[in-house]
Amino acid sequence: MEELLELRKLLIGGNISDALLLVEEMTEMSKDDKLNKIFSFSIIVLLHLIKQSAEKRSTRSWEMSISNSVKQIQRSNKRRKAGGSYLTQAEIRETLEDAYETALNQASLEVFEGRYEASAIGSMLDRNAIIDRAISLILDSDS
Numbered sequence: 001m002e003e004l005l006e007l008r009k010l011l012i013g014g015n016i017s018d019a020l021l022l023v024e025e026m027t028e029m030s031k032d033d034k035l036n037k038i039f040s041f042s043i044i045v046l047l048h049l050i051k052q053s054a055e056k057r058s059t060r061s062w063e064m065s066i067s068n069s070v071k072q073i074q075r076s077n078k079r080r081k082a083g084g085s086y087l088t089q090a091e092i093r094e095t096l097e098d099a100y101e102t103a104l105n106q107a108s109l110e111v112f113e114g115r116y117e118a119s120a121i122g123s124m125l126d127r128n129a130i131i132d133r134a135i136s137l138i139l140d141s142d143s
Contacts, residue, residue: 003029034086035095037076042096044069045137046103047110049130054111054121070137092138096131 003026010019048062048069077085077092087095101118108118 031086034076038073038087038092039095039099041069041072041076042099042134043103043106045073045134046096046100046130047107049133050103050107050121050125051111053125053130054107066137073138089135089139093131093135096134100127100131 003022007019007022007026010016010022045066048066051062052058073092077087079086104122105118108114108116108121111121
């Protein structure tokens with residue numbers, strides 16, 4: 001809100017160059033917020049995909065969590081007025097790859113009743129297949 005008030009003041013004062021700099025900064029802040037949301041929901045998607053893969057089963061709760069998180073990623077990634085997306089498919093992959101270790105660490109506390117370290121669970125899984133599955137869910141059901 002402070003930024004909008006400052007922008008108004010700059011525009012009224014005719015300081016267009018500083019106003020444009022502030023608009024650029026606000027745009028970056030908005031994109032950072034989107035990226036943080038996508039990263040957080042990516043952890044949730046990956047967490048449940050890891051659990052499914054490790055335990056070779058699923059639950060309705062995991063399915064709902066995956067579905068809800070995928071919808072939130074799609075919603076956060078969608079440019080409302082300009083159309084298109086904030087992140088490309090390559091950037092989504094990069095975000096998922098970045099989130100994978102966090103999700104694996106969290107999953108290690110939950111799968112097999114927390115008996116294994118993250119590294120042991122990780123060795124049981126196909127990391128790329130899980131990330132590919134997450135990308136497929138995010139992109140395929142995007143409409």
